[in-house]
Amino acid sequence: MPKGFFQNPYETYDLLRTAGPVRRVSFVNWVDGWLVTRHADARRLLDDRRLLKNRAGVADLMPPHAAGAYASPLFDHMLNSDPPDHTRLRKLVTKAFTARAVARLRPRIEEIADALLDVVPAGETVDLLDGFAFPLPIIVICELLGVPAADRDQFRQWSRPLVAAASLAELAESTGGLSAYLRKLIAEKRAAPTQDVLSDLVHVSDDGDRLSPDELLNMAVLLLVAGFETTVNLIGNSVLALLRNPGQLKALRADPSLVPGAVEEFLRYEGPVHFATMRYTAEPVEAGGVEIPAGEFVLISLLAANRDPEKFPDPDRLDVTRPAAGHVAFGHGIHYCLGAPLARLEGAIALGRLLDRFGEIELAAEPADLRWRGSVLVHGLH
Numbered sequence: 001m002p003k004g005f006f007q008n009p010y011e012t013y014d015l016l017r018t019a020g021p022v023r024r025v026s027f028v029n030w031v032d033g034w035l036v037t038r039h040a041d042a043r044r045l046l047d048d049r050r051l052l053k054n055r056a057g058v059a060d061l062m063p064p065h066a067a068g069a070y071a072s073p074l075f076d077h078m079l080n081s082d083p084p085d086h087t088r089l090r091k092l093v094t095k096a097f098t099a100r101a102v103a104r105l106r107p108r109i110e111e112i113a114d115a116l117l118d119v120v121p122a123g124e125t126v127d128l129l130d131g132f133a134f135p136l137p138i139i140v141i142c143e144l145l146g147v148p149a150a151d152r153d154q155f156r157q158w159s160r161p162l163v164a165a166a167s168l169a170e171l172a173e174s175t176g177g178l179s180a181y182l183r184k185l186i187a188e189k190r191a192a193p194t195q196d197v198l199s200d201l202v203h204v205s206d207d208g209d210r211l212s213p214d215e216l217l218n219m220a221v222l223l224l225v226a227g228f229e230t231t232v233n234l235i236g237n238s239v240l241a242l243l244r245n246p247g248q249l250k251a252l253r254a255d256p257s258l259v260p261g262a263v264e265e266f267l268r269y270e271g272p273v274h275f276a277t278m279r280y281t282a283e284p285v286e287a288g289g290v291e292i293p294a295g296e297f298v299l300i301s302l303l304a305a306n307r308d309p310e311k312f313p314d315p316d317r318l319d320v321t322r323p324a325a326g327h328v329a330f331g332h333g334i335h336y337c338l339g340a341p342l343a344r345l346e347g348a349i350a351l352g353r354l355l356d357r358f359g360e361i362e363l364a365a366e367p368a369d370l371r372w373r374g375s376v377l378v379h380g381l382h
């Protein structure tokens with residue numbers, strides 16, 4: 001990919017979408033694979049059962065320098081599994097994350113958002129990511145799962161490298177720390193269950209053969225980690241998009257009932273996840289006019305698909321009133337984001353409370369200081 005790609009991937013994606021919407025590319029220091037940039041192809045492939053994503057299969061195909069990131073058995077969780085394992089695992093947790101179950105959390109999430117904003121000094125420059133966008137989803141997911149408040153900071157330190165480790169040593173250290181911590185917490189929940197998702201899962205695991213002890217641990221890791229780096233960047237990317245589009249900010253302030261719809265547009269316009277996670281072809285698959293041979297990685301760019309003019313007219317324009325449904329920021333198919341209702345609620349509350357509490361918000365950073373992280377997973381600012 002060209003130099004500076006992560007700072008502005010959209011120009012490259014526009015060129016690719018016209019020149020060859022499914023084409024084999026080489027990501028320096030990572031993998032080779034078939035990059036998908038059109039919305040229709042992305043949706044179809046995300047829902048294609050001939051594409052597999054179990055950890056062992058992916059690790060086998062990885063070049064040695066990239067395989068380390070997939071080495072830990074801690075990543076044997078539902079996001080890295082295929083049916084029937086995936087179906088069984090997902091069923092065990094869907095109830096806790098339905099829109100109805102999540103709606104009950106609204107008053108508590110509002111309380112957390114307000115408490116965080118209470119200590120933001122009015123009139124001063126603050127780091128929105130550090131002071132607001134980070135702590136909010138961490139507190140929410142920790143409370144939901146039953147991680148004690150006192151352990152949250154430690155937990156945050158372990159979790160970050162899991163999606164954006166600087167080195168394999170750093171990754172190994174955090175996976176070690178996190179799994180030891182969670183094993184202890186699981187033992188505590190077993191001895192004295194509390195009202196939370198982790199206690200429920202311990203009960204399921206002890207009750208039969210539906211969830212092994214390792215699967216329980218890996219599920220806890222996935223739920224804790226999947227839900228926060230992403231939501232952090234939903235909040236960060238949305239606020240940045242608004243500050244760069246004052247007309248849209250004004251429209252939202254004038255009519256706060258637009259906020260939930262605007263969240264969909266932020267997810268489309270500057271989604272928090274760059275690529276769908278690793279998939280490979282179990283057999284040859286035709287897509288975008290080419291045949292992808294068996295045993296090849298398919299890299300589905302959610303950012304590119306969400307800016308496809310065939311699906312979203314004038315896609316580079318932010319429009320908080322646009323019907324943005326059908327975006328793939330949460331993926332599609334059987335791995336569609338389990339936490340989507342929770343993320344939508346957190347995003348809407350975070351933006352709603354922020355705009356309500358602060359009559360004026362300005363961007364303090366210079367454009368050159370706004371650097372996007374060079375990650376193939378999360379799309380967010382440093």
Ligand code: HEM
Nearest residue numbers: 078079226227230231234276277330331335337338339343
């Ligand atoms: C899966 C995005 C928040 C839990 C996914 C996938 C995407 C995604 C794109 C599918 C990946 C693929 O198919 O390769 C997002 C975004 C979020 C967000 C953009 C925030 C704005 C959350 C939250 C949770 C969560 C709050 C809370 C638990 C999960 C889980 C999966 C998943 C468990 C795996 C589902 C499966 O494999 O069946 N997410 N997510 N996510 N997400 Fe989220």
